Amino acid sequence: MGMFMQRICSIPGCGTRAFADSEHCLGHTEDPFEATKALAEKILARQSAINIDFSDLSLVAQDFSRCKFVGCRFGGTKLSHVMFTGASVRLCFFDRAELASCDFSGVDMDFCSFGESKIFDCSFENSELIHVNFNGATINESTFSSSNLYDSRFILSYLSNSRFNDCDFKRVYFMPVASESVSTHGSNILEAVRDMEHLYI
């Protein structure tokens, strides 16, 4: 179950999605840097982010551990050293996002998309990654070990030097275009859909 709400910048004729929970888009915000800082503080205080648009922002060294994210957009967002440890993430879109050294371990994630994202040195260990779209993602030096990947997809993604040990691959579409030094020890990789002939739909 998830929720997603869209809001448009209130400046007449703008049409861009509003930044965070403000009335305006980032371009029409007076001080984008201060606005971003204030937003991070607000999320930490509330321990939740609902229907917030983080698109095209840069977030560095933030700790959102155990926070709740629902219906948020991270399209094209640059996330570096951001902690989502043990967070709950529902219906969030990370398409085209660049994630470097972020920690999603122990995350409870459902119905999210990381399409075309660049994931480097990130941990998704011990997580629930259910109905998550990693299609076209470039995943390097990352780990998904001991995670439940039920109904997630890795179609035409690039995987290298990453670990998927002891994972549940039930109903997972695992069709990377390239996979180099990827380990799946102890995982039920045979249950994954590996070719077009075995699609469920």
Add this chain to the structure above:
Amino acid sequence: MKIYQHYSIYGFSNTYIVGNEATSQALIIDPSELTISMIDQIQHNRYELTAILITHNHIHHTRGVKTLMRIYQPQVYASNMRIYDIACRKVRDRDEFQESGFSISAIAVPGHSQDSIVYKIGASLFTGDALHAGVIGRTTSAFNAQALSERIGEKLLCYPEDSLVFPGHGPPSTLGTEKKFNLGLQPGYAKRLAKPYDFFV
């Protein structure tokens, strides 16, 4: 606009409740079943359920219609005249209509089934089984696969790349990701599906 996704074990399909905060009305897309949590969602938000939108008349997308009709009095929209014994308001390609305070466009994308309709509400596309994250809907022949792939290209890929894709099965996506990484939209996809026919066997 608020979008709630529900996953049904029956057919492993997605049902969406789309709520309008301004009018306190909601519509439901492809009710594969009606669960207590869905009723709670409608009641908790004090929504008046005004419509059911059916993307295509397959049981995994319609099974909950009869139960819904016993509780609420929504108008059913589909490209069929009747679903079970319930009269539907028939939608055709490029139909535009208002429901729950939303402007909804119907886009016919046959291929998976002849009655497949995609509903566009704001920047969200509810694609049923026409388009999924990374793949297109299953078809009965290479000809239908080719037709479906072409129709998606003509009718859906014209929308902005950050349009959200909410499919009938599997995780969500964006149109930009689908344009680049959907296997069914890769050149020569239908040809690869077609089995070579040998006259002498």
